[in-house]
Structures are given as structure tokens and as C-alpha cells.
Amino acid sequence: xxxxxxTVTEAFTSFLFGKVETTRLxxxxxxxxxxxxxxxxxxxxLGDSGVIIGREVYSGKGYxxxxxxxxxxxxxxxxxxxxxESGNGKSALEKTYVLRQLRFRDRQxxxxxxxxxxxxxxxxxxxxxxxxxxxxxxPAAALHGGIRLNPxxxxxxxxxxxxxxxxxxxxxxxxxxxxxxGFALKVAHAYVNDSIxxxxxxxxxxxxxxxxxxxxxxxxxxxxxxxxxxxxLDVALVLDRLVDGDLxxxxxxxxxAGIDLDAPLIVFDLSHIDRNSIAMPILMAIVGVWLEHTWIxxxxxxxxxxxxxxxxxxxxxxxxxxxxxxxxxxxxxxxSFVAVVHHLSDVVDxxxxxxxxxxLKMASTRxxxxxxxxxxxxxxxxxxxxxxxxxxxxxxxxxxxxWDVNGNVQVVKHLITEAERPLVYTDRAMTEDGDPARExxxxxxxxxxxxxxxxxxxxxxxxxxxxxxxx
Numbered sequence: 058x059x060x061x062x063x064t065v066t067e068a069f070t071s072f073l074f075g076k077v078e079t080t081r082l083x084x085x086x087x088x089x090x091x092x093x094x095x096x097x098x099x100x101x102x103l104g105d106s107g108v109i110i111g112r113e114v115y116s117g118k119g120y121x122x123x124x125x126x127x128x129x130x131x132x133x134x135x136x137x138x139x140x141x142e143s144g145n146g147k148s149a150l151e152k153t154y155v156l157r158q159l160r161f162r163d164r165q166x167x168x169x170x171x172x173x174x175x176x177x178x179x180x181x182x183x184x185x186x187x188x189x190x191x192x193x194x195x196p197a198a199a200l201h202g203g204i205r206l207n208p209x210x211x212x213x214x215x216x217x218x219x220x221x222x223x224x225x226x227x228x229x230x231x232x233x234x235x236x237x238x239g240f241a242l243k244v245a246h247a248y249v250n251d252s253i254x255x256x257x258x259x260x261x262x263x264x265x266x267x268x269x270x271x272x273x274x275x276x277x278x279x280x281x282x283x284x285x286x287x288x289x290l291d292v293a294l295v296l297d298r299l300v301d302g303d304l305x306x307x308x309x310x311x312x313x314a315g316i317d318l319d320a321p322l323i324v325f326d327l328s329h330i331d332r333n334s335i336a337m338p339i340l341m342a343i344v345g346v347w348l349e350h351t352w353i354x355x356x357x358x359x360x361x362x363x364x365x366x367x368x369x370x371x372x373x374x375x376x377x378x379x380x381x382x383x384x385x386x387x388x389x390x391x392x393s394f395v396a397v398v399h400h401l402s403d404v405v406d407x408x409x410x411x412x413x414x415x416x417l418k419m420a421s422t423r424x425x426x427x428x429x430x431x432x433x434x435x436x437x438x439x440x441x442x443x444x445x446x447x448x449x450x451x452x453x454x455x456x457x458x459x460w461d462v463n464g465n466v467q468v469v470k471h472l473i474t475e476a477e478r479p480l481v482y483t484d485r486a487m488t489e490d491g492d493p494a495r496e497x498x499x500x501x502x503x504x505x506x507x508x509x510x511x512x513x514x515x516x517x518x519x520x521x522x523x524x525x526x527x528x
Contacts, residue, residue: 103127103462108157110150111472114457120469122462123158124393124422125359132463134421135393136384140436141426142399146456148172150424150471151363151397152183152481159187159321164359166322167348169341171366173328180324182480189322194307194340195329206347207312209249209258213350219246220379221346222263222296227375228338229295241267241289244274257311260300267293304336308343318352338369342376349383359391367396370416377412384419396420400428401436423461427453442466 107123124135141147158164170178170191177191184191192204208221222242227233234242245266249258267289275282300309317323325344330336341364353360370376384394396416423440425433430451437447446459446466453459453468460469473481 103131103465108154108160109472110154110460111470114468114470120460120467122422122460125391127462128388131465132421134384134388134419136420137393137395137422137424138417138420139395139397139424139426140399140401140428141424141458142428144455145426145453146458146471147397147426148179149456149473149481150458151365151395152180153471153473153477155322155361155363156183156477156480158361161359163357164321164361166361166363167352168322168324169327169344169364169366170324171327171330171332171337171364171369173326176329178324178326178328181326184322184324186480187322189320189324191324191326192316193326193329194344195326196304196306197329198306203306203313204316205307205310205313206343207257207259207310208308208343208346209260209263210312210347210351211257212312213346215246215250217346217350218250219243221342222246224342224346224375224379225299225339226292226295228342228373229298229335230291233375234292237288238292241270241274241285242292244285245270245289248274259311260296260309264293264296264300267296299339304339307340312347323352332366332369337366338373338376341370342379345370345376345380345383349386353383353387353390353392355390357391359393360387361393361395362387363395363397365397368398371396371398371413374412377416381412381415381419384416394419400432401439402432421463425450425459425461426457427451427455 102118103120103122104126105121106126107121110120110122112118113120124132124137128135139147139151155166155168159166168180170180173179173181178193181191194204194206198204208225209218213221219242223234223239226238226242242263245263248266248271249262253262268286270282270285270289272282275285298304299307327337327340330340348362364370370380380394384392386392387394417439425436425440425442425446428436428450433447433450436442436450437444440461442459442461443466446461446468449468450459456471458469458471460467
């Protein structure tokens, strides 16, 4: 039975105020409040122009990067440093990045491929897919009609030639040229360039002139000709290695005709050179200077110069000086330099620490794959990474990296399409042993588990540390 009093009260209330219902108020929040809860994604994106790298691990947003689109707005320089131990996905990132950049018609890429197996560089498959023949620098093949690059190529300015000759000698000896040896080299170079007109001057001409200087060389300094010969003897012995030593055949003749510098992808296969020998930085110096004077032109093309094992460049003060000029010069002509190294300690603890720091400063984009905790802390200190990023680096799994684009720091999972997969993976064991489909599925599952673990860690950072905001 209804309570008469309650019925009267409800009727009277409805008459005065209308029908009364319990409602749930809408949830409202501000952008600032949302960012406070979602700290790791507070940094703005990089825009929607460029190539797709993958997705941000925490937010799930697509991650798009292009140094040519960002340069001048979000990037002070278009150069890029890629760090990380082997097996974490550096090679796959480089290759997919290049393949995706080449979809733009105004892009051109040069790769110094210093790694490989089965007698070819690891970029060989991609070159074949694009119908391109790699430029294979091999001392054994050079003696039988292989590729030659001439340090005295007329395409290189006389100043550039002399700087390159000095660098070759300084790298080989591990010390700078003294004034007397430098003078002997300068006089020999000038005489060779002035006296040979019917062909390309070559290193053999320089060596011969250093060993048998002209009388005019002594007269210019008012010294005895035997002194000039003595000053240039050590220089001649070093250059003789490129003429008649273990590097014979690659640099002691005219530049090979027919090298296509207009191809979208140019691959210099250096895999036949011992990467731990002094030959590698010498080789990179010669290729770098030759490209500077023959490949980089003031047109509308955007160029990418990617160097594997780049510590050979950055860790030599003499080679680093040549590349510093190239990087500064390249910024005005649309050049993005990509340096790939395993450890930052490879390039900041050696004799070239000052030159290495200068090149690192030019790299406004830094991608860091998994490293040990001590290495991650050292890397974070040198590169100025936020604490949360440094703590995450040792936990990263293959394919996931910390990206720092001029202070915009994100954790990014690199995504690879099925069409790209057979071209970019260099670990043959992944597909030659066992069931490829099962291994790919296992890899995908492991990546998803790693992604979830990193998301959880980032969430803990967001709620538990005021220092976890993105720089």
C-alpha cells in the first residue's frame, strides 16, 4: 500500500520543480590536465609530411620523419646519428628509410656499405631489386679491371686534392704532417698538376716527384735539393701503399668511367676491405671527398649520404675534419648525413674527441637502440637525454628505439611491411633455420610483449616522477 504522505509530497515537488531525475554529469578536462596524466606524449608530433617510420609505443600514433621537411623549422641541421648494439634493428631501419625516401622523385641516396657476407655487401639485395650495380671497391678485383677512384681526379679542386693527400698521410701515420713534409707534398702536387696535361695525374706521379724532386722545388725555399728529397721521403712511403701496397689498384689510376652519379641509389660496397685496418678510414676519406666534388651539386635534389661503420670517420681527427666541411657545405645544398655506429664510446673517447663532438652537434636527430645500462647513461649524458629515456634504453627490444629529434623525445617501434622484410633483414639464420612463418610470428609476438612492457614503464614514469616530461 502506497504511503499517502509520500504520494502527496512527490506530487507537490513535481508541481513546483518539474520531474526530478538523477543524472550523471559529463566528464570534462583541459589539455593541460590531459598532458599531466599522459606525460610521455605531451611533446608535439613531427608533422604529417615525410616517410613513415612506425608508431609511438605509448600513444600508438604513427611516427613520421623527414629531415628535409623539418629542416629550418624544427631541425637546425638535417643530419642523423643512429646508435645501438648489433642485432637490435639498425640495419632494418636504415634500409626501410632509404626505400621509403626513394619513393620521392627528388631524393637520391649514397650508401657506404662496410658490412656484408658471402662476398657481397648487405645492401646488395636492395641494389639488385632496384636494378643497380654496387660500386665494389676491392683491391683484388682492382688489379683486373675493377673500380678505381682517383684522389687527383680533375673534378676535385686542387685545394681539395691537397687536403685529401694530407689526410691520407695523416691517417696512415697517426699524426699530423710537419711543416717540412707538408711543404714537400705541396711542391710535388703543384708540379704534377702543372706539368701533366694530356691525362689525369695519378698518385704514382706524386710518389715519383717526392722521390726525385725538381731543382725548382729547392730553389723556392732556398734549400738544398737533398733536403727536399729527405722531407718528402716518408710521405712517398705512405702514398706508395696506395700505389704498390695492400691497397694497390683502387686509387692509383684514372677514375673508372661510367659510374652513374644520377642513379637514385648509389652503393659503394666496401665489404672486401678489412674494417679494422687503417685502410677503411683512408677509403672513406677518398670516397667522401670524391663525392663532395662530383655528386653534390646545386640542384633541387635532396641527397642522403648514409655511412655504415661511421666511427671510422668520426674517430679519426683528420677524416672528421674533411667530413665536417662536407656537412657544413651540404646543409646549403640539401644533404642529410646519416652516421651509423654501435657505441658512442667508439667516437668520443679517442683522439678525435673534439672533432667527434663537433659532428655529433651537427646531428640534430639521434636514434638510440638498446644498450647496456652503463653505456646508456654515458650516451644520455653526452646527448642530453631526459632521465626517463636513459632508463628505458637498456630495456628496449629489437625494433624499438628512443628517438630524439632536436629535443622532441619519443619511444618508437619501427614497422616493416611484408614487401620490405626479405630485403632488409640481414640475419640469414632467422629464415634458414626452422620454419620462417613460425619465427616471424614469434618475432611479432615478442615485439608486442616488449611494447606492452615499455608502455607500462612509461605509465609508471608519468604518474610517479615529475622528471619524466619529454624534453
